Amino acid sequence: MKKIILVFLFSLVFGLDTTMTLTGQGTVKYRPNMAIIQLGIEESYSDAAAGQKEINKKMNDFIKSAMGYLPKEQMETNALQVNRKFDYRDGRAVFTGYDIKQSLRIYCTHLELVGTLIDLSMKCGLNSLNGVSFSHTQPEAFQKNALDLALKDATQKAKLIAQTLGLSQVELIDLQITPAQTPFIVEAQPRLMSIQSADNATTALPGDLTATQMITAKFSFKGKPIK
Secondary structure: HEEEEEEHHHHHHHOOOOEEEEEEEEEEEEOOEEEEEEEEEEEEEEOOHHHHHHHHHHHHHHHHHHHOOHHHHHEEEEEEEEEEEEEEEEEEEEEEEEEEEEEEEEEOOOHHHHHEEEEEEEHOOOOOOEEEEEOOOOHHHHHHHHHHHHHHHHHHHHHHHHHHHHOOOOEEEEEEEEOOOOOOOOOOOEEEEEEEEEEEEEEEEEEEEEEEEEEEEEEEEEOOOOO
């Protein structure tokens, strides 16, 4: 690093144009506007067909009830598993039935309904809450703001160097953008929820989401030699 600075100063002393590469970082915090709820049922049955029938009924009952709060298009079944269950006795595997699991993913754009939907699922017989994450439907806008801040950060550093050395001109000649830490997808950087109980009801308290952007910028410095 010292060698680079010495070369930089040497160039300026003799009135030569020179360049320097600087980094910039921008960070934007924003509130989520969508929750992704993972609900499900996990039960053991001696008969697989009867078990699937009962689980399907509970899941359908919940979906019908939940449609009073959000469209069916915002709910999707994302897993169904039927596994044979064994009990090992005296070195032998004894078949004891089936473990059946079915899960549902819900995209809820009204955060105040998260607790209501969780409570409703339990009333309908669902017994598994596999997680709730929070996201935003348009994270691209916040990532762009973070990119703007990163560019301003690098530019301010370049201007400070130019001002300190008494140079009259600084110009951006190359820019490399580091892949964003917050992907441009709906489920960007999910944040686990906090659940609190109040009056026997579940409430969800989402935290802020963060969009961070890093850049590497090359600047050209021109001006009179240092006196």
